[in-house]
Amino acid sequence: MKTLKGMLAGAAMALGLAGGALAQGQDYPNGTVTLVVPYSPSGNTDIFGRHLATALQERWGQPVVVENKPGGGSMVGTAYVSQQAPDAQTILLTTSAYATAPAVYKDLPFDPATDLKPIGIVGYTAYILVVNADTGITTMEQFIEKAKGSDMFAATAGLGTTTHFGMEKFLSDAGLDLEVVHYKGGGDAMVSILSKEADIYDTSVATAGDQIKAGKLNALAVMDDRRVTALPDVPTTAEVGLPDVQVRQWIGMFVPKDTPDELVEWLNSEVNEVVTSENFAKIVEPIDINIETSSIPEVKERLAREMEKWVRLAEERGISQPQ
Amino acid sequence: MDFFGNLAMGLDVALSAQNIFYCFLGALLGTLVGVIPGVGVLTAISMLFPLTFTLGPTTALIMLGGIWYGTTYGGSTASILLNIPGTPANAVTCLDGYPMAQQGRGGIALFMTTVASFFGASVGVILLMFFTPIIASYALNFGSAEYFALMLMGLVAASTISEGSAIKGLAMVALGICFGLVGMDTQSATGRFTFGSLGLLDGVSLIALAMGIFGVAEVIMSVRRIDRSAIDPETVKLKAIKPTRDDVRRSWFPLIRGASMGSFFGTLPGTGPSIAAFLSYAVEKRIAKEPERFGKGAIEGIMAPEAANNAADQTAFIPTLSLGVPGSATMALMLGALMIHGIAPGPTLISSQPQLFWGLIMSFWVGNVILLILNIPLIGIWVRMLMIPYHILFPSVLLFICIGAYSTTFNALTVWQVFFFGAVGYGMRIFGFPGAPMLLGFVLGPLMEEHFRRAMVLSRGSFTTFIERPVSGTIMAITLAILIWGVWTTIKQNKRRARMAREA
Numbered sequence: 001m002k003t004l005k006g007m008l009a010g011a012a013m014a015l016g017l018a019g020g021a022l023a024q025g026q027d028y029p030n031g032t033v034t035l036v037v038p039y040s041p042s043g044n045t046d047i048f049g050r051h052l053a054t055a056l057q058e059r060w061g062q063p064v065v066v067e068n069k070p071g072g073g074s075m076v077g078t079a080y081v082s083q084q085a086p087d088a089q090t091i092l093l094t095t096s097a098y099a100t101a102p103a104v105y106k107d108l109p110f111d112p113a114t115d116l117k118p119i120g121i122v123g124y125t126a127y128i129l130v131v132n133a134d135t136g137i138t139t140m141e142q143f144i145e146k147a148k149g150s151d152m153f154a155a156t157a158g159l160g161t162t163t164h165f166g167m168e169k170f171l172s173d174a175g176l177d178l179e180v181v182h183y184k185g186g187g188d189a190m191v192s193i194l195s196k197e198a199d200i201y202d203t204s205v206a207t208a209g210d211q212i213k214a215g216k217l218n219a220l221a222v223m224d225d226r227r228v229t230a231l232p233d234v235p236t237t238a239e240v241g242l243p244d245v246q247v248r249q250w251i252g253m254f255v256p257k258d259t260p261d262e263l264v265e266w267l268n269s270e271v272n273e274v275v276t277s278e279n280f281a282k283i284v285e286p287i288d289i290n291i292e293t294s295s296i297p298e299v300k301e302r303l304a305r306e307m308e309k310w311v312r313l314a315e316e317r318g319i320s321q322p323q
Numbered sequence: 324m325d326f327f328g329n330l331a332m333g334l335d336v337a338l339s340a341q342n343i344f345y346c347f348l349g350a351l352l353g354t355l356v357g358v359i360p361g362v363g364v365l366t367a368i369s370m371l372f373p374l375t376f377t378l379g380p381t382t383a384l385i386m387l388g389g390i391w392y393g394t395t396y397g398g399s400t401a402s403i404l405l406n407i408p409g410t411p412a413n414a415v416t417c418l419d420g421y422p423m424a425q426q427g428r429g430g431i432a433l434f435m436t437t438v439a440s441f442f443g444a445s446v447g448v449i450l451l452m453f454f455t456p457i458i459a460s461y462a463l464n465f466g467s468a469e470y471f472a473l474m475l476m477g478l479v480a481a482s483t484i485s486e487g488s489a490i491k492g493l494a495m496v497a498l499g500i501c502f503g504l505v506g507m508d509t510q511s512a513t514g515r516f517t518f519g520s521l522g523l524l525d526g527v528s529l530i531a532l533a534m535g536i537f538g539v540a541e542v543i544m545s546v547r548r549i550d551r552s553a554i555d556p557e558t559v560k561l562k563a564i565k566p567t568r569d570d571v572r573r574s575w576f577p578l579i580r581g582a583s584m585g586s587f588f589g590t591l592p593g594t595g596p597s598i599a600a601f602l603s604y605a606v607e608k609r610i611a612k613e614p615e616r617f618g619k620g621a622i623e624g625i626m627a628p629e630a631a632n633n634a635a636d637q638t639a640f641i642p643t644l645s646l647g648v649p650g651s652a653t654m655a656l657m658l659g660a661l662m663i664h665g666i667a668p669g670p671t672l673i674s675s676q677p678q679l680f681w682g683l684i685m686s687f688w689v690g691n692v693i694l695l696i697l698n699i700p701l702i703g704i705w706v707r708m709l710m711i712p713y714h715i716l717f718p719s720v721l722l723f724i725c726i727g728a729y730s731t732t733f734n735a736l737t738v739w740q741v742f743f744f745g746a747v748g749y750g751m752r753i754f755g756f757p758g759a760p761m762l763l764g765f766v767l768g769p770l771m772e773e774h775f776r777r778a779m780v781l782s783r784g785s786f787t788t789f790i791e792r793p794v795s796g797t798i799m800a801i802t803l804a805i806l807i808w809g810v811w812t813t814i815k816q817n818k819r820r821a822r823m824a825r826e827a
Contacts, residue, residue, distance in 0.1 A: 040652065041369040042659030050373060068369075069733050072524040076734065079521055107519060153781060159509065181780050182509055184773065187592060187648040187655070194646065195463040197781060206662060210647060210669025286665030 028263060029062045034090045038077025038097075040070040044206075044287045048123060048251055049093045051283050055274045066093075073101045073160050075108060078254075082110040086258035088267060092116065096162050096250045099306040103314040104160030113307060118299040119253040120268045122275045123289040125204045126224040127166055127247050128234060130217045132196050140220045140240040143200070147176050154178045155198035157186040165310055166202045166223055166247030168317050173242050193217065204249065205230050206288035223247045251289065252299065268296055330452075333681025337689050342385050342682070345378070346690045349386040353393020354694065357400070358705065360407045360720055361534050361727030364394040368656050369730070380664040381679045385686040387657055392444060392636040392687070395596060396694045399436040399629055400705045403429060407541050407720060411533040412596040412632045414762055415604040419617060419624030426620050430702060431566045435622060436629045437698040439578055443630030444691045446582040447589065447637025451684055455673065458590050458638075459645035465591055467781060468788050471774040472798035473591075474767050477598060479802050479809070481605035481763050492760045495751070499764025502527050506769075510776050522736040531737050532765055534724045535744025536751070536758045542717045543749045566622075574626045577607050581627035585634030592642045592650035593770065596632035601763055603631035609809070637687060644668050644680065 033056070037049045049066050057064040069077035074097040081092040102112045110116070129140075137143045146152075154171060156164040159182050171178055181198055183189040186207055192198040194216060205228055211217040212231065219234045223245055227236055237245040253271060255264060272293040274280060281291050294302075336342060356367040367390050375383035398409030403420035416436065423432040450458065465473075482492065505516040506526030517523040566574075581603040588599040607627045608617045617624050640657075642648045647668040649655035661668055666676060673680050708716070728737045751758060782788035790796045 041372050042656040044662075047659065047663055050376075067733065070525075071732060071734065072521040075524075076521045105521075105524070107514075109521065151783070159507075159511070179780060179783075181777060183777070184509060184593075187650075191463065191592060191642075191646065191648050192466070195466055197466040206667060207647070210667040210671055214670035216670060287662055 028088060028266075029060050029064075030087070031089065032063045032065060033060070033088075035064060035066045035093050036077050036081050036090060037066055037068050037093050038070060038074035038080075039068065039095075041068050044125065044289065045093065045095050045251055047287050048284055048289055051280070052093070052122075052271075052274065055277075055280055056270070059270070059274060072105060073097055073158075075101050075105055078112070078116070079109050081254065082115040082256055084256055086256045086260075088255045088259050088263050090255075091119065091267075092254040094252060094254065096248065096252075096306070097160075098252065098254070099303060100162055100165045100310050101160050102307065103165075103310040113304070115257050116254040117257055117259055117264055118296060118303060119255060119264055120271055120296065121250050121252040121292060121294045121299050121302070122271055123284065123291050124248040124250040125206070125288050126222055126228050126290065127163070127202045127204055127249065128208065128222050128228070128231070129170065129200060129202050129220045130193060130208050130212070131200050131220060132193055133216055133218045134196065135199070135218075137220070138218050140235070140242075143220055144174055144176065147174075147178060147199075150178075152178050152199040153181045153197070155189045155192045155201040156180060156182050157189045157203075158182055158184060162247060162249045163189070163202050165313060166245070167200075168313055169247065170202065170223070170237075170242065170245045172313065172317065173245050202247065204288055221245075250292075265296065268294075329677060329681045330685065332678060333683075333685035336381060336678050336682030337385070337685035342382055342686060343689065345382050345386040346389050346686050347693055349389020350393040350690045350693050350697065353390035354397035354698065354701070356390065357394035357397025357409045357413075359723045359727075360401045360405070360409050360538050361530070361724030363410055363530055363727055363731070364391055365653050365656070366727055366730040367394070368653055372656060372660070375660045376663060380661055380666055381682050383660045383664075384657060384679070384683050385690075387660055388640075388683065388687060389690045391653060391657075392633060392690065393694055395629075395632045395636055396437065396440045396698055398632075399440070399625070400433060403432045403436070403625070404705060404708070405541070405720070407538040408533060411529055411762070412600050413628075414533055414537055414597075415600050415628045415759060416625050417537065418604070418759060419619070419621050422618070422620035423622070423625070428620065429706065431570065432622075432625055433702045433705070434699065435566055435570065435574065436625050437695060437702075439574070439581070439626045439629040440633040441691055441695045442578050443582045443585055443633035443635075444637050444687070446630075447586055447634040448684060448687045448691070450586050450590075450638055451640060451687070455641050455645050456670075458641050459670075462590050462592070462642055462646070464794055466792075467774045467778040468792050468795040469798065470591070470593065471771055471778055472789055472795040472802065473594070474771040474774065476798055476802040476805065477602050477605075478763070478767050478771070480609065480805050481601055482760075482809070488755075491756050495756055495758070495760040496764035499761035499766075500768030502532065502761075503765045503768035503772075509773050510780070520736070522732075522734050526769070527765070528728065528731060528737045528740055529766065530731055531728050531740035532744050533762055534728060535741045535746075536748035536761060538724050539721065539741060539745025540748030540752055540758070542721055543745065544752055545713070545717065570622045573622050577603075577623040577627035578630045580606060581630035582634045584627075585631030586638045588631075589635030589638030589650075590641050592646075592648050595639060595651050596635040597762075597766060599631040599635040600628035601759070601766075603627040609805075640683075644672055644683075645670060647672075 035049050035053050037046050039045050053064040053066050069080050074094050078092060078094060081090055084090040098112060102108060131137050131143060154167050156167050167180060183192055186203060189201055193201045202223060208217055209230060212219055219231055221237045221240050222228055222234050223237050225246060275291045276293060352367060356362050356364060368387055394410055395412055398413035399416045401407050401409040402413045402416040403424050406417050406421040408414040408417055420432050505523055507514050507524045514524055584603045585599040588594045604624060604627060607623045608614050639650050639654055642650050643654045643657060649658050658668060724741060725738050728741045731737060748758060778788055789799055
């Protein structure tokens with residue numbers, strides 16, 4: 001109860017302060033705000049979106065609802081938002097697929113670099129590289145040694161997914177020439193590692209955590225710049241000599257390109273405050289999302305870098321087909 | 324903890340007031356959702372998903388589980404009474420269920436399918452109780468080559484689903500496979516037959532196809548039958564739903580076979596109740612002494628698929644709970660419900676969360692018993708539904724089909740697909756093409772292709788992988804046997820017919 005009161009007090013204060021920023025006659029939000037999640041219900045992003053919607057609704061005093069628009073690796077929902085009115089009543093809540101999917105889906109009805117503006121990146125999930133424990137491989141060194149020149153297989157959760165691009169980056173940097181096998185979704189890919197059909201996979205801690213605990217899988221490295229608290233003994237990729245192999249499944253928010261910059265800035269500060277509140281971090285911890293905050297220029301630069309990186313990787317590794 | 328101790332603990336959890344309430348709620352909602360054609364279990368669970376935020380994980384799963392297996396109980400109702408499947412898994416039940424209703428045996432059909440569903444579910448739950456870890460580990464033996472072999476076997480075995488001209492049936496399977504091609508290729512990023520539409524990149528929607536071909540087409544066809552005196556309300560009074568001795572005698576083996584097939588397919592992630600139901604129908608027709616009876620109201624034709632799809636429902640929890648691998652989109656939702664509460668399904672689930680696991684299993688028993696008791700008196704109510712005048716009933720059915728289709732993707736394109744397939748289905752009816760083979764081709768085709776190509780990648784281009792791997796090789800051998808037997812029986816039948824024609 002105390003934290004709730006505290007949160008409300010903080011929100012009231014923030015609103016008071018923010019009121020100043022909006023004094024130029026913008027009255028936002030003006031009615032129901034729709035958070036578009038371009039995935040089916042119950043995925044991590046969807047759950048995060050619902051929690052965020054509830055928190056924003058409390059803060060703004062206006063209804064904030066989640067609408068699911070799945071399809072095309074998140075591109076259907078993204079395309080939908082890019083065509084909405086630039087009044088920020090419709091906001092896109094999507095994942096790093098925003099940066100990876102365009103490298104694979106060539107005929108998009110919008111331009112991801114220019115048709116949408118980022119509000120900010122609010123969270124991320126760290127990925128780890130796992131192998132089957134039966135192989136006896138416990139370190140990255142051992143794996144690379146065994147894998148060089150072998151005919152092992154690397155699994156992904158699908159063409160154009162974050163796991164796919166992460167795996168390609170890893171293989172490219174580690175100098176391995178493993179065959180990449182695509183499965184339909186994380187579930188199937190996990191089965192492939194457990195059944196030893198494929199030899200290595202990159203996935204989130206939440207998905208693999210229990211299998212690691214049960215001793216069925218070994219985690220070789222964390223594809224991030226810091227270790228994960230759930231697996232304190234697993235080194236980062238930098239620690240095993242692959243500092244560029246960093247793949248985070250991040251969650252970001254976007255609005256159509258003509259939305260006024262001041263509104264976008266204001267949304268950025270609002271969202272940052274909501275996700276950093278103590279309560280919120282606790283709520284999203286079970287779904288394996290780490291909170292982060294960002295400023296708009298930071299995000300723009302990062303997005304540009306990522307999109308370019310993935311397009312280059314796609315061309316180098318021959319992922320995207322010429323249309 | 325010993326086995327019976329676990330059961331007792333589970334029963335304790337399942338019979339708590341809150342859990343019984345939510346189990347009942349889930350089962351009731353599930354039945355309702357199943358009866359209404361078009362509105363599917365995925366929709367219902369998605370809509371109720373936010374509710375699980377506030378319920379504890381066990382209770383949440385109990386409710387969601389109740390909805391999940393409740394739908395296949397209710398799904399047979401619309402199939403039998405209206406010739407419109409309640410869910411795609413019940414499409415085969417239309418083939419013999421509706422003729423039974425037309426013969427005045429609708430009440431019996433409804434009663435027997437409820438019993439079949441309960442039987443299938445019980446077998447599934449028993450497997451869940453005793454064999455979860457073992458089954459989970461054997462399921463891991465099924466790689467891409469094995470899945471392909473299974474799908475191929477299914478296609479060969481089920482090529483007799485249609486009655487009438489075999490050529491027409493095969494043509495429809497081929498057409499179904501073609502529709503299954505639409506979408507993005509899984510191994511290369513090429514869009515096939517998407518006509519530049521983002522929405523089609525994920526393929527044609529199964530609900531749209533099934534509801535269009537079976538549901539919308541049926542609605543259009545029945546315009547000619549506005550005076551619906553087909554089902555006599557007298558036939559569904561409680562005393563009239565008692566099956567004949569002959570019915571019961573004929574049902575035993577189909578029940579057992581259906582439940583076994585269903586349990587098997589349920590444990591394999593990626594296959595599910597629909598495939599199980601189709602294949603068990605096909606198997607029954609194959610091994611029946613009088614296959615001509617099928618399609619005209621054979622009781623085996625409804626008992627086997629209904630037992631199969633309920634068994635598959637229950638055993639689908641095995642890979643979900645013990646491996647953390649969801650076998651279908653709906654199972655993924657269940658997993659999501661667990662993950663919200665910070666519970667990671669996997670090998671340690673059974674030992675670290677015994678109350679959840681055993682409580683859930685015992686609640687399946689409770690739920691299935693509730694459904695058994697619930698569905699029998701409900702039979703009368705469903706049949707009253709038929710008394711609703713045509714001009715109110717069928718537009719409502721259309722409405723629900725559209726709502727159901729839309730709610731799977733929240734994209735109007737799916738609804739357009741329903742109408743497209745409705746037109747296709749109507750054309751098929753006029754020219755006498757069967758719909759079930761198309762559904763089969765549509766479901767199995769893409770799966771076969773995906774697994775075949777992946778198996779080839781994994782074997783580096785060697786075709787012999789399907790025969791070299793032991794499990795896959797065995798399945799291929801069985802497929803060959805089925806193929807040879809099928810050809811032989813057809814030759815025998817043709818000879819017999821020729822002989823009878825000569826003697827006549």
